[in-house]
Amino acid sequence: MVHEQRSQPRLSPSSDTEDMADLVRLLAPRIAYFAAVARTEHVTRAAQETRVPQSTLSRAMVRLEQDLGVELFARRGRTVSLTPAGRTFLASAERALAEIERAAEEVRADADPATGKVAFGFLHTMGAETVPGLLQAFRADHPGVRFSLVQNYGEAMLEGLRAGDLDLCLTSPVPDEPDLVARRLDEQKLRLVVPADHPLAARRRIRLAEAAEETFVTLEPGYGLRRITDALCREAGFTPRVAFEGEEAETLRGLVAAGLGVALLPPPVLPRPGVAELTVTAPRAVREIGVAWLDGHPDTPPVAAFKKFLLSRRGNLLP
Structure with missing residues (x-):
């Protein structure tokens, strides 16, 4: 491999928290390349497997070693073998890649139109009858969609929308806030x-x-x-x-x-x-019931389908 000097300084093992965050950002794109080279023990075969030019892969490995400040590979032409430091790093790299793969599979599953997930919040007073009836009606046409259900009071649910913990919520009063979209669905006599x-x-x-x-x-x-x-x-x-x-x-x-x-x-x-x-x-004496969601938040297909269903129940939400 050709050793290429980098313009930015190497981060030392004694770097503080901010420097460590910078180091993680530098390392992350190279983890998969490193695992491929370690697995094949051959730069050319690893380049073919990862579908990147061999020169790009070689430079990435050199920069990875420079960022870490240790040698990960013992080199013999195009063939390489892991050093003790390389074996230690590989164990953690493989765990990280496996976790990324698991997370990718999870978010894809949650977005699946037929079997995805909706995080749905609602008031305690709607939990005994209204929400079970809504879910039963919705799942007649979408039997595989899963729900994460949260019962809470209104303000807590709006914070759940902002935090990304909820996709939609049924709440009262109907909120009027710039970062949220809300639609009145029905009213309930008190x-x-x-x-x-x-x-x-x-x-x-x-x-x-x-x-x-x-x-x-x-x-x-x-x-x-x-x-x-x-x-x-x-x-x-x-x-x-x-x-x-x-x-x-x-x-x-x-x-x-x-x-x-x-x-x-x-x-x-x-x-x-x-x-x-x-x-x-x-x-x-009435309270308005509405559905709310975070403005500008993209909907997965199951969330979009359930939102459309709720909006279709205007004036007919409550039993």
Whole structure:
């Protein structure tokens, strides 16, 4: 091999973290070339296997040794053999290449139109009935598509979109943020839930202002339903007096049944004993449900298909 001097300085074994990151960037493109030369022990055959010119391969190996500061090969013409340092480096190089191959297979599988994966987030209140029904309907035409399902509150799911952990999410309120795309799909009526022995329990309808003196149980701040509750009470002319804050709507129903307050909640999947649910006539008590995704984020075929399916359910999302 012809030894070619490089214009940039060699990085020493005592380099700091920043220099080590630079070293990794230099080494990465040459790992596969090195493994091919080590496997064949012949530069010409390795060049044929990797489909690069022999001169390019020779220069890459010289530069790899210069970057590492050690000799990886003992050379005899076009034939080479690994030095002890070369054998040590090869073991790690093969593990790295195997991991890259595994990762490539995984991302290809996730993007497969027939059997790929969708990372889908949704509100806790939609997990018992709405989402299972949606998935059942979608998989009638896409039986092999896999789902990674995440139940959470709205803000956490939006952060999941931004972090790349979610492809799509069903959330409320429908977000209006510059880095996200959101589409309204449906709306869900909210009811004032009171204990079964409450003086209001005999009523079927109520104006929210009539509950101004009641103690409320609500979701914690940051939850979409909490923001909607606060906004509706404000529109009704009062600030709710909150005694308990929770993380799940059915827990709040249990607190109401125990006589610990009243709550504005979406309808339950099954009737809950111990409570009465009143229709709120004023203000209009609903929460909008929408689908959101990260603006500019490319969709894999399974994600695109599921997004199209959700958008087709506008006005018919909820059971």
